[in-house]
Amino acid sequence: MIKIGxxxxxxxxxxxxxxxxxxxxSIYFEANGRTWLYDVGASDAFAKNAxxxxxxxxxxxxxxLSHAHNDHTGGLSYFLGKNKNAEIVAQETIDDxxxxxxxxxxxxxxxxxxxxxxxxxxxVCYVKDNKWLSENVVVVRNTIFDYxxxxxxxxxxxxxxxxxxxxxxxxxxxxxxxxxxGLVILxxxxxxxxxxxxxxxxKATNEDRVLAFIGGAHIKDKHFNCENESKKIAEILLKKYxxxxxxxxxxxxxxxxxxxxxxxxxxxxxxxxxxxCSFLK
Numbered sequence: 005m006i007k008i009g010x011x012x013x014x015x016x017x018x019x020x021x022x023x024x025x026x027x028x029x030s031i032y033f034e035a036n037g038r039t040w041l042y043d044v045g046a047s048d049a050f051a052k053n054a055x056x057x058x059x060x061x062x063x064x065x066x067x068x069l070s071h072a073h074n075d076h077t078g079g080l081s082y083f084l085g086k087n088k089n090a091e092i093v094a095q096e097t098i099d100d101x102x103x104x105x106x107x108x109x110x111x112x113x114x115x116x117x118x119x120x121x122x123x124x125x126x127x128v129c130y131v132k133d134n135k136w137l138s139e140n141v142v143v144v145r146n147t148i149f150d151y152x153x154x155x156x157x158x159x160x161x162x163x164x165x166x167x168x169x170x171x172x173x174x175x176x177x178x179x180x181x182x183x184x185x186g187l188v189i190l191x192x193x194x195x196x197x198x199x200x201x202x203x204x205x206x207k208a209t210n211e212d213r214v215l216a217f218i219g220g221a222h223i224k225d226k227h228f229n230c231e232n233e234s235k236k237i238a239e240i241l242l243k244k245y246x247x248x249x250x251x252x253x254x255x256x257x258x259x260x261x262x263x264x265x266x267x268x269x270x271x272x273x274x275x276x277x278x279x280x281c282s283f284l285k
Contacts, residue, residue: 006140006181006188008033008218009057009280011041011050013253017278022056024049025277028075029192029220029254035181036138038065041090042179042190044079051082053277061086068143069094069116070192071176072103075254077116084124092121093143096130097175101162107224111161131177134208140182140285146173146196148203151240154222155233156255157195171195178219180205183283186213193220193255198237202245215283216249218275221264225257234260238267251275 011030017023028045032054041064044050051061061083067090070076083090099122102115121128129135136142153173160171178201179190187209191201198221206212221237223230241250241264250268252261253275265272273279 006033006035006183006283006285007280008181008188008190008282009059010253010275010277011053011057011059012045013275013277013279014255015253015274015276017276020056020278023053023277027254028078030076030079031190031192031218032059032064033181033190035141038138039063040065040141040179041067041083043068043070043076043192044083046075046078048079048082050079051086057278062088064090066091066093066137068137068177068179069098070178071095071173071195072098072101072116073114073193074116075114076192080120081117084120090127092124092128093135093137094121094128094130095145095175095177096132098130100175101164103171104161104163105159106161107159114160142180142182142208143177144180144201144205144208145177146201146204148200148207149196150203151197151199153197153200154195155229156222156224160195178205180209181283182209182211183215183285185284186215187211188215188283189217189219191217191219193222195222199240214245214248216251216281218251220254221252221256221260223256223260225259230257230260231263234263235267238264242268242271247271249273251279251281253279
């Protein structure tokens with residue numbers, strides 16, 4: 005059995021009001037006899053919630069960092085202080101640049117703490133392309149761009165050697181857990197686009213069946229044409245993946261969640277801190 009649980013998300017648990025929410029994401033899963041963590045949220049909230057769920061952060065075997073933004077890496081210092089052995093997996097460019105959000109005035113630095121990975125160099129596995137981490141778990145770098153990226157990406161920029169440019173999200177990686185019934189895809193923010201990421205994961209694994217997609221869609225309520233954007237994505241998902249569970253939260257706005265839920269029906273689930281599920285191997 006493959007177990008998956010959300011340690012922290014933007015939204016509070018409807019069952020456990022002691023589970024902390026924050027603008028961040030951290031997903032725990034068990035596969036191939038190992039314990040894994042995909043991101044560490046924006047603070048130590050992921051660890052506090054782990055205690056509620058009787059999970060020991062010290063026992064995590066592998067931490068995978070989805071990308072270089074601090075709502076996914078902000079808890080890294082706490083994690084490294086508690087866990088002295090886990091391998092850390094990240095895309096090779098995660099430490100190359102600084103990242104800023106233009107949705108704040110003044111613009112806000114949302115970069116990973118660059119000192120942390122440098123201090124533990126021997127524990128970090130930097131990946132350039134797709135990499136199998138175990139028999140059933142592979143990290144995937146996006147290679148297919150048949151569909152638009154999220155419009156909200158236009159608020160995000162990168163800075164290298166004093167030069168500002170649009171963030172191209174080469175530093176983003178998804179996680180695929182391969183099961184006998186298809187792929188379970190974890191994609192923290194999906195800055196490269198939900199549909200592109202699904203196609204890239206199918207190509208990387210040579211598997212067309214997608215059992216579930218879990219993560220964020222980076223569609224904001226306050227800006228851009230979120231209604232049409234959400235509708236188009238949901239309609240394509242319904243047509244191409246009518247049996248796939250679409251589980252979204254974190255950077256997916258409430259309007260987008262409602263629109264996609266209306267279109268996808270029972271195949272749509274909203275994330276929250278403490279949400280969990282399991283799949284057959």
